[in-house]
Amino acid sequence: MKKRIKNIIEINDNLESKIFAFAIQLLILISIVTFTLETEPDLEPTTRKILRVIETFSVIIFTFEYIFRIYVADSKRKFVFSFFGIIDLFAIVPFYLSFGIDLRSLRALRLLRLFRVLKLVRYNKALNDFIFAIKSAKEQIILFLFITLILIYFSAVGIYYFEGQAQPEHFRSIFDSLWWAIITLTTVGYGDVYPITVGGKVFTFIILLIGLGIVAIPTGIISSALTKSVDSKTE
CATH class of the missing domain: 1.10.287.70 (Helix Hairpins)
Incomplete structure (x- = not known):
């Protein structure tokens, strides 16, 4: 089971891995759009509720992704403190920290959701090439x-x-x-x-x-x- 999960969530040439990567990328983009729409001051309560549902669904998926990546990692500690591990954590932590926190503080936490944009790097070869170029220079x-x-x-x-x-x-x-x-x-x-x-x-x-x-x-x-x-x- 562990090997099968690893073959799916890590970038491979098999169909399941490609579908998973595409689904996560799409969900990241949807999450970014909802985050942007939430800043509109004149949204209807119904619209805000829908956006909140989408946000909750996205966080649930990202949370399971994060847990599964820790589960299949050869070195769990190394993954948790790696670049992608920290990005994956920051992509979900604002949602959980928002419960029971003053709404004025929540505004600062919402900024951490921008880290979801960086999650796209894992699935984009061009961005990976760019990061490699930055490191080499x-x-x-x-x-x-x-x-x-x-x-x-x-x-x-x-x-x-x-x-x-x-x-x-x-x-x-x-x-x-x-x-x-x-x-x-x-x-x-x-x-x-x-x-x-x-x-x-x-x-x-x-x-x-x-x-x-x-x-x-x-x-x-x-x-x-x-x-x-x-x-x-x-x-």
């Missing part, structure tokens, strides 16, 4: 993030000295300048804070050029790692 990504943090701080210091006296309400300190540095380096540019001095404008131009490169670098790193991941599987 983690050293380059960490280095990039470290350099980005340095550049953000450097940008905040620079704009503070250029604009601090001209716009003390926006650039009172380096901490206040960090907001400008982040939205400028990421090329978002909300326009709520901008330089008015000549030096500040020239400095901003340079930072914008650097920001364009910052946006492009992680794309290249991940694309290269993803290509290597796909090529290694096709060989």
Whole structure:
């Protein structure tokens, strides 16, 4: 029985496993839709009741899935504390914790239901390839993030000295300048804070050029790692 259950709930080429994977993916998507609909303020009581029934049904299925995965795991402890084990737990725990808890606290718990989206990773080969690519390029990504943090701080210091006296309400300190540095380096540019001095404008131009490169670098790193991941599987 244990072997049969394992062949069904783990990704295999048999028909039962494919049907199970498809059913779970469909249920995850339905659960996400119901979670989104629940945020509508003007829903009829009947509609809310239906959504609650769907949520309850989904949690029951996810709970049995979680229990069965622990049951068939070669190392139960290893599975419980693995990435997928934690995701599976977070996908169901908000439902059970919501009983007897103040509704104001329940709002925070509902956010944990978003972890159900990550459950799709287990069944999607493309997402698995993406995660593998991230892991293989983690050293380059960490280095990039470290350099980005340095550049953000450097940008905040620079704009503070250029604009601090001209716009003390926006650039009172380096901490206040960090907001400008982040939205400028990421090329978002909300326009709520901008330089008015000549030096500040020239400095901003340079930072914008650097920001364009910052946006492009992680794309290249991940694309290269993803290509290597796909090529290694096709060989």
